[in-house]
Every structure is written in C-alpha cells, then in structure tokens.
Amino acid sequence: MNEKELETRLIEIRRHLHQYPELSKEEFETTKAIQNWLLEAGIEIHKTKLPTGVFAEIKGKKSGPVVAIRADIDALPIEEQTGLPYASKIKGVMHACGHDFHTAAAIGAAYLLKESESELHGTIRLIFQPAEETGGGAVKVIRDGQLDGVDAIIGLHNKPDLPVGTVGLKEGPLMAAVDRLYVTICGKGSHGALPHTGKDPVVASAHLITALQSIVSRNVSPLESAVISVTKIEAGKTWNVIPEEVKLEGTVRTFDPIIREEVKQRIETIVKHVAAAFSQESILSWYTGPPPLANDKRITEIVKQTAEQLPLKVIDPEPSMAGEDFSSYLQLVPGTFAFFGTSGTEDWHHPAFTVDEKALIKAAYFLSESARNLLNHITLEKLQTRTY
Structure with missing residues (x-):
C-alpha cells in the first residue's frame, strides 16, 4: 500500500x-x-x-x-x-x-x-x-x-x-525509577470528643506526610532529582469517631540508584519514628518498580x-x-x-x-x-x- x-x-x-x-x-x-x-x-x-x-x-x-x-x-x-x-x-x-x-x-x-x-x-x-x-x-x-x-x-x-x-x-x-510505598499507622480509636482516651492516627499521619516532604529538600542535593508524593489516604468511617488506623499510599521517583536507596532508608526511619513519637505502631510496605x-x-x-x-x-x-x-x-x-x-x-x-x-x-x-x-x-x- x-x-x-x-x-x-x-x-x-x-x-x-x-x-x-x-x-x-x-x-x-x-x-x-x-x-x-x-x-x-x-x-x-x-x-x-x-x-x-x-x-x-x-x-x-x-x-x-x-x-x-x-x-x-x-x-x-x-x-x-x-x-x-x-x-x-x-x-x-x-x-x-x-x-x-x-x-x-x-x-x-x-x-x-x-x-x-x-x-x-x-x-x-x-x-x-x-x-x-x-x-x-x-x-x-x-x-x-x-x-x-x-x-x-x-x-x-x-x-x-x-x-x-x-x-x-x-x-x-530520560525517565525515572518508580517505587511505591504503603504505610499503615496503627493507633487506638476513641470518641471524637474524647481524643485523650485514644491514640489518634490521623494526627500522626498528618505529621508523617509533612515529614516525608522534608526528605527531598533536606537530603537530596538541589542538583539531583527526586519526588515523594503521598497520593492516597484512608481513615475512618464517620465524623465523630477517631479511627483505629490510617492507611497511606504514595510514589517515589528518582534517577540515581544511590539516591533511590537513600530516600528509601530515610522513609523507613521517618515512618518508624514519627509513629513512635505519637505512641503508635507503623507498618511500611515497599514495592520496587522499574529502574x-x-x-x-x-x-x-x-x-x-x-x-x-x-x-x-x-x-x-x-x-x-x-x-x-x-x-x-x-x-x-x-x-x-x-x-x-x-x-x-x-x-x-x-x-x-x-x-x-x-x-x-x-x-x-x-x-x-x-x-x-x-x-x-x-x-x-x-x-x-x-x-x-
């Protein structure tokens, strides 16, 4: 033809x-x-x-x-x-x-x-x-x-x-490595009016999301590239109950293998210690995607x-x-x-x-x-x- x-x-x-x-x-x-x-x-x-x-x-x-x-x-x-x-x-x-x-x-x-x-x-x-x-x-x-x-x-x-x-x-x-993270913050539920009787995973997760954003700005050289995005949050079922847990999901993008590993390690450290700071447990699952x-x-x-x-x-x-x-x-x-x-x-x-x-x-x-x-x-x- x-x-x-x-x-x-x-x-x-x-x-x-x-x-x-x-x-x-x-x-x-x-x-x-x-x-x-x-x-x-x-x-x-x-x-x-x-x-x-x-x-x-x-x-x-x-x-x-x-x-x-x-x-x-x-x-x-x-x-x-x-x-x-x-x-x-x-x-x-x-x-x-x-x-x-x-x-x-x-x-x-x-x-x-x-x-x-x-x-x-x-x-x-x-x-x-x-x-x-x-x-x-x-x-x-x-x-x-x-x-x-x-x-x-x-x-x-x-x-x-x-x-x-x-x-x-x-x-x-030309294109970045792709990794996925899954985090569960395990707290203790309570009445929304009595937060002192529980361990609020929503507040802990809010601090965690903010802390994760510091990794690129304070651990990766401005001459290098990395992205951390929390893209999904699941928590609670109603307006007046503090939930037992919060689930977070996100993506990490990097070009350099060394930076890729360093970012992963920093995420592991921050997730563990932010949860501990609020007397809670954390579970981090990591999916290593394409290089x-x-x-x-x-x-x-x-x-x-x-x-x-x-x-x-x-x-x-x-x-x-x-x-x-x-x-x-x-x-x-x-x-x-x-x-x-x-x-x-x-x-x-x-x-x-x-x-x-x-x-x-x-x-x-x-x-x-x-x-x-x-x-x-x-x-x-x-x-x-x-x-x-």
Whole structure:
C-alpha cells in the first residue's frame, strides 16, 4: 500500500484500539486484534507463555543481528472525557496514555519492514507488551525469552507537549525509577470528643506526610532529582469517631540508584519514628518498580541520525519523572526510547487526553527506519571487528 493508504489504515487501527481499551493483564481482545493485523501482512507470530501480548518477527533473507521494536498495549482505569466519535466504549477504561498510538505505530512499522524484508540484514522482532501501566509487563516478557538474542531495542512514547514532527532523543537518563510505598499507622480509636482516651492516627499521619516532604529538600542535593508524593489516604468511617488506623499510599521517583536507596532508608526511619513519637505502631510496605530509563549512547546517536534524515526535528528533551518499564529491557540490551511529538491538548493520564493522528504515520516511519538502520550499523560493526 502507498503512504496515504497506510496512514488511513493505521488511523483505523488506532481508533479501533481506542474504542476497546483493556486494562493491564486483561488485554485479551487487544492481543487477538494485533495478531490478526500482523497475520494480514504475512508476519510470523511466535507462541508465548504469556496470556496477553504479541511476539512476532520479520526475518530478512540475509542473516544478521536482531533488532526489537517494542510497543505497550494496555489502558488505564479512567472514564474518557474527550467527546470523540471513537471514544472508549468500555466504561471506566481509557487509552489515556496513548498506548493505542504506540501499538498502531509499531504495526505500521511492521508493515513497512515486511514490504522490504528481502533487503533486511537480519531480523526485526516485534514485542507488543502487556501491563506497562502496572510496571510488571516488561519483566514477564523478559522471563518469557522474548528478549533473547536481541542486539538492540527501540521504543517510543507519545509526548503531548511536543508538536507533531518533533522527536526527543537523549542519551543517558530520560525517565525515572518508580517505587511505591504503603504505610499503615496503627493507633487506638476513641470518641471524637474524647481524643485523650485514644491514640489518634490521623494526627500522626498528618505529621508523617509533612515529614516525608522534608526528605527531598533536606537530603537530596538541589542538583539531583527526586519526588515523594503521598497520593492516597484512608481513615475512618464517620465524623465523630477517631479511627483505629490510617492507611497511606504514595510514589517515589528518582534517577540515581544511590539516591533511590537513600530516600528509601530515610522513609523507613521517618515512618518508624514519627509513629513512635505519637505512641503508635507503623507498618511500611515497599514495592520496587522499574529502574530509571537510561538510553544507550551509540544506539541513540544512530536513531538521531535516522530521525534527522526522515526529516524530523530532533530535540534534547527534558527528563521526565514519570516511569516506564522499557527501562527493564535497557538493563539487558542496548537501546533507546524516544519522546514523539503528538500536539496533544492534555498530558498523560488525563480523561481528556488526545493525540494528533498526523503523528501516526511519522511514528511508523521513525520506528521502521530506525530499526533498519540499526540492523545495518550493527552488521557493519560486527564485520569490522571480526577476526580470522
């Protein structure tokens, strides 16, 4: 198909995905749809032990390295408020982070690469990953063996605040490590009029929340980055009773592994001692999420050159404190992750989140040409370093 036909097809695919979003680990119909779209183009699909997600390959006639393209496929528990004619038909579920865009773009790249597979110097691996939003999908994909033998990996994330035609590429840290904390402050309930007869966990929790905010300002260098946010509080059932306990939940974002560990230790200390100061007990549960996303210098440079040739406007983006489990792949395989401009009206995870679909065909070419050039560069590098 020509470029205009491909663009029309990708918009259709993206809109279908947008209307039928599925949450992490529940992407069963999404998986079937992706498989069907790939099979239409004669692309080989591999069996996987995972219940959702798609693992496929396009093999060139010439043997060579393996370059992977990854797209995430899950949606969020958000009620859509865009008013679009193709808005989500699933109540309370929405592609509010643009994974429908990522999936359609990767399918477009697959179509383009399939058309010229005889010219490929190696294999293109397609990883349509489930459960990115919950932070565990990439690890499961790795354990399933889908990264085995891969020489390089690329991916992208739509960026609403960048205009269409712009791509942000940066070597080194781009997105933050993501950790989650759960705290229970265990006090003693009492009548709201008789607080002296109990041990008020609400007051203790208020002090704890304030104390946690001092960690970044007084323990992390102003030249470094860290975020601690308490995002959920559960306490009590009525207006005149002091509850037995308060539950807090929050997130910690860091770039540096040392700072990541130091922040965790400070949180543990503060939680324990603030609770003790109010004669109460505390329980801290910690969920270690994806590591910081750090792009490989060599791969990023090759992809930058590709983007400039397309042509796209390449910028040096500001790192984001948001997390992305693509980082787990980069712990094992050199690769790069790009921010791709979509001229959106709202940012990620907003109920009115949108993307400009003009960016879709550009993203498909960006992924396909980057993968093709990486195959060529890695093949050449291996030939140059071969000994006889």
